Amino acid sequence: MVFLGLLKTNSMGQNVVRYEKFEELQEVYTNGSPDTTYVVNFWATWCRPCVKELPYFESIHAAYKDSAVKVILVSLDFPNTIDSGLVPFVKRKGLKAMVAVLKDGNANRWIDMVDTSWSGALPGTLFVHGKYRRFYEKSYETPEGLKTDLLKAIRNKEL
Amino acid sequence: MKKVLFACVVLALTAFTNHNQHAGGYHVGDVATDFSLKGTDGNMHSLSGIENANGYVVIFTCNHCPYAKAYEDRIIQLQAEFGPKGYPIVAINPNDPSVVEEDSYDNMKKRYSEKGFNFLYLIDEGQTIYPQYGATRTPHVFLLDKNRVVKYIGAIDDNASNADKVKERYLANAINALIAGETPSPASTKAIGCSIKKKK
Numbered sequence: 001m002v003f004l005g006l007l008k009t010n011s012m013g014q015n016v017v018r019y020e021k022f023e024e025l026q027e028v029y030t031n032g033s034p035d036t037t038y039v040v041n042f043w044a045t046w047c048r049p050c051v052k053e054l055p056y057f058e059s060i061h062a063a064y065k066d067s068a069v070k071v072i073l074v075s076l077d078f079p080n081t082i083d084s085g086l087v088p089f090v091k092r093k094g095l096k097a098m099v100a101v102l103k104d105g106n107a108n109r110w111i112d113m114v115d116t117s118w119s120g121a122l123p124g125t126l127f128v129h130g131k132y133r134r135f136y137e138k139s140y141e142t143p144e145g146l147k148t149d150l151l152k153a154i155r156n157k158e159l
Numbered sequence: 160m161k162k163v164l165f166a167c168v169v170l171a172l173t174a175f176t177n178h179n180q181h182a183g184g185y186h187v188g189d190v191a192t193d194f195s196l197k198g199t200d201g202n203m204h205s206l207s208g209i210e211n212a213n214g215y216v217v218i219f220t221c222n223h224c225p226y227a228k229a230y231e232d233r234i235i236q237l238q239a240e241f242g243p244k245g246y247p248i249v250a251i252n253p254n255d256p257s258v259v260e261e262d263s264y265d266n267m268k269k270r271y272s273e274k275g276f277n278f279l280y281l282i283d284e285g286q287t288i289y290p291q292y293g294a295t296r297t298p299h300v301f302l303l304d305k306n307r308v309v310k311y312i313g314a315i316d317d318n319a320s321n322a323d324k325v326k327e328r329y330l331a332n333a334i335n336a337l338i339a340g341e342t343p344s345p346a347s348t349k350a351i352g353c354s355i356k357k358k359k
Contacts, residue, residue: 042351044225046224046225047353047354048259049354076351078225078229078319078320079320079321080320080321105317105318105319105320105321105324106317106318106326107314107319107349107350107351108313108314108317108329108348108349108350109317111349111350111351112349118349119295119296119299119349120295120296120349120350120351120352121295121296121351121352121353121354121355122296122351122352122353122354123354137295137354139354
């Protein structure tokens with residue numbers, strides 16, 4: 001049944017990865033390759049500044065897809081709007097970067113696990129490179145702003 | 160020597176500001192400012208103008224944000240539950256309407272009557288109050304005691320999307336703690352919300 005479900009989303013194009021617990025997402029960027037720079041953007045379809053900056057993340061994904069940079073767009077859309085809102089949105093926008101949805105409702109438990117400086121306001125972006133961690137609670141006004149923070153993360157791997 | 164000392168202070172201050180972008184906001188234990196803000200009734204309202212208050216539940220919230228919308232009915236319930244006990248809800252829309260038209264004063268009045276809000280719904284015209292409180296998102300709660308000392312900061316409860324699945328009513332528990340003469344625990348929580356829309 002699960003398998004059929006996956007096939008169905010795949011045939012529609014971009015697959016939306018669903019995480020029930022924050023730890024499943026955390027695992028991806030903490031236990032992944034230490035040589036990869038992870039760009040984890042927290043967003044939602046209804047969040048205007050988030051939607052405005054999505055193309056910047058898409059262009060980062062396109063520009064760096066053959067190098068060790070992984071963009072993860074983590075949607076915080078409500079669980080009951082994933083199939084009706086998020087999935088069609090991702091298809092309509094033709095998003096190519098990895099899209100995930102975090103269904104872990106008790107945000108008070110995991111916001112500090114992303115970064116203690118985050119208040120929970122959307123959007124926010126986490127950069128991970130080995131032990132390097134930088135979180136920015138802001139929206140990017142230009143693609144250059146995002147690229148600057150990415151290059152900082154790429155150049156400053158911490159072991 | 161004085162110059163060195165001055166440089167140290169400047170450095171320390173800069174470091175602090177860089178480290179914590181919400182350094183300007185209130186922490187639990189701080190005394191919150193009163194204000195005079197226009198309500199959907201057309202009148203100016205301040206905390207000191209509220210009679211028989213044992214405290215104040217200041218909630219920065221708005222019309223457009225889905226997280227704020229998800230909590231509208233729960234805020235109405237909280238006012239019905241705690242208003243009569245002397246803990247009135249004072250909702251403040253911090254967003255600039257030139258950024259989000261849905262949060263304009265006229266749309267606030269509309270939402271107020273559509274939903275039958277039983278609490279004050281005020282507009283932070285000029286956006287001078289929310290930065291003092293250190294609100295960063297909607298909804299964002301600041302529970303104050305009678306002397307406007309901040310007793311709780313954060314979320315309304317632990318499940319924004321589904322009121323039926325709430326396990327911890329953080330705000331209600333904090334108010335009940337104050338009523339019982341106790342210290343709220345937790346005194347602060349976090350939640351996902353919409354960033355406050357600043358005038359550009």
